Amino acid sequence: MEHQLLCCEVETIKRAYQDANLLNDRVLQTMLKAEENYLPSANYFKCVQKEIVPYMRKIVATWMLEVCEEQKCEEEVFPLAMNYLDRFLSVEPTKKTRLQLLGATCMFLASKMKETIPLTAEKLCIYTDNSIRPGELLQMELLVLNKLKWDLASVTPHDFIEHFLSKLPIHQDTKQILRKHAQTFVALCATDVKFIANPPSMIAAGSVSAAVQGLHLKNVDHMLSSQNLTEFLSQVIKSDPDCLRACQEQIESLLETSLRQAQQHNISSETKTLDEEVDLSCTPTDVRDVNI
Amino acid sequence: MFYGRLQALNEVPAKDLFSVGIYKRLLLFFVFSDQFCIVLFFIQIDIMDLKKGILLSSSNRKVCRNLFGPVDRDQLHAEYQEILQKVTQDSALKWGFDFVNETPLEGSNYQWERVPSGKVPALYRSCFVTASIQGIRLGKENEPVALEQTGKPFSCQNQESTPKKCSSGVLKRKQTNITDFYQSKKMFVQRTEKA
Numbered sequence: 040m041e042h043q044l045l046c047c048e049v050e051t052i053k054r055a056y057q058d059a060n061l062l063n064d065r066v067l068q069t070m071l072k073a074e075e076n077y078l079p080s081a082n083y084f085k086c087v088q089k090e091i092v093p094y095m096r097k098i099v100a101t102w103m104l105e106v107c108e109e110q111k112c113e114e115e116v117f118p119l120a121m122n123y124l125d126r127f128l129s130v131e132p133t134k135k136t137r138l139q140l141l142g143a144t145c146m147f148l149a150s151k152m153k154e155t156i157p158l159t160a161e162k163l164c165i166y167t168d169n170s171i172r173p174g175e176l177l178q179m180e181l182l183v184l185n186k187l188k189w190d191l192a193s194v195t196p197h198d199f200i201e202h203f204l205s206k207l208p209i210h211q212d213t214k215q216i217l218r219k220h221a222q223t224f225v226a227l228c229a230t231d232v233k234f235i236a237n238p239p240s241m242i243a244a245g246s247v248s249a250a251v252q253g254l255h256l257k258n259v260d261h262m263l264s265s266q267n268l269t270e271f272l273s274q275v276i277k278s279d280p281d282c283l284r285a286c287q288e289q290i291e292s293l294l295e296t297s298l299r300q301a302q303q304h305n306i307s308s309e310t311k312t313l314d315e316e317v318d319l320s321c322t323p324t325d326v327r328d329v330n331i
Numbered sequence: 332m333f334y335g336r337l338q339a340l341n342e343v344p345a346k347d348l349f350s351v352g353i354y355k356r357l358l359l360f361f362v363f364s365d366q367f368c369i370v371l372f373f374i375q376i377d378i379m380d381l382k383k384g385i386l387l388s389s390s391n392r393k394v395c396r397n398l399f400g401p402v403d404r405d406q407l408h409a410e411y412q413e414i415l416q417k418v419t420q421d422s423a424l425k426w427g428f429d430f431v432n433e434t435p436l437e438g439s440n441y442q443w444e445r446v447p448s449g450k451v452p453a454l455y456r457s458c459f460v461t462a463s464i465q466g467i468r469l470g471k472e473n474e475p476v477a478l479e480q481t482g483k484p485f486s487c488q489n490q491e492s493t494p495k496k497c498s499s500g501v502l503k504r505k506q507t508n509i510t511d512f513y514q515s516k517k518m519f520v521q522r523t524e525k526a
Contacts, residue, residue, distance in 0.1 A: 095399070098398055102396070105394045106394060109394050137402060137407070138398065139399055139402075140402050140407075165395060166396075167395070167397055167398075168397040170401060171402050175404065178410075178411035179411075185414050185418065
């Protein structure tokens, strides 16, 4: 009976350890060069699309993220799928009614690229409330592959995060939290139109430094102070520090907007628990004094 | 590390975070528990909550939904046929082979030669997927169970005769677990001992 008391919330998929040999400068340089080939065009809403407007991308992105979360997909699947979606929309004028099919197809492909057990066509069709059939998903798959020239090995911000973390003077446990936060910011960026033009390395660097600030790690090491970190990461990605700072600020303001929206939603749905939680917001000041 | 995190709660969006209800449990545990592993466990949960709080603000909405109305089925099918034809034509030109009728084209850079199917590796032969594959498609959560259920076809006998795997209609595996190999190795050792 005892074994049944074990925590069952661990990953069921067996995975290899990260290969430390791949976290070197040669790989990083190759990735920085390669990412250019997978950038969508920044202004496809104006130049290519006639029916699709930015808010529709937001709707389909939110839906895709929800599906990925519910299916417990690998973190990379969602940003990769969004990259496919943007690249497709950069070259192909698409009807509004086909946007969800496109989103499902991109998740289908990204999942096949990144996951041990990929999402099935049937499952994805259920998530569209059966408005598409598996056969149509497979047909769309060929259309998408053709437009992407069968090149699905896009570089994603996730590929860079590991490199950046390996360069920072942080304890392993803190790294785990930092990674999670940075990955959340990456997903957040993928849902927002403003970040389409930014290369993955920039998004990753901005997310990591936003996470470092958010977690208030700057006291851990002087290298992690806002300015030093931005300087350092901008050198790593060979970019202008001001650009990176702007990207980080954009991420932070997006985070704030999203939190506010979440808050508004919460106010409308759980008004009664709000008082209790406002109370709690004073707690950390006391808790900080607790010696652990 | 925990110290840093608690400070973070006081940082910029702290008020917002609290009203979303994130970190509540984390704090309670800081106060009442000094057990390292328990605290860590709660941190993990709360990061998930952070994500839900920020990204999935309206999480009580149904995920299964149709966003923009019905798909243009007929047009999609037409476009698909068009592209399929184009892809087939392109590859026929590229390889000098008519893949539809399975005959070599004349005047290409390649010379084609017929090889009997018995002489090619199993990988290139047509595979029949049996009903047992459904056992493996149970989804992520049930994966270990599914592997146990379908464990039979991967005994050592099958491992030794890979070409038979396809021709005898045994399903082609998607993913190999390291435990599969342990299992078959164990069986192998036992058998040799008996013999």
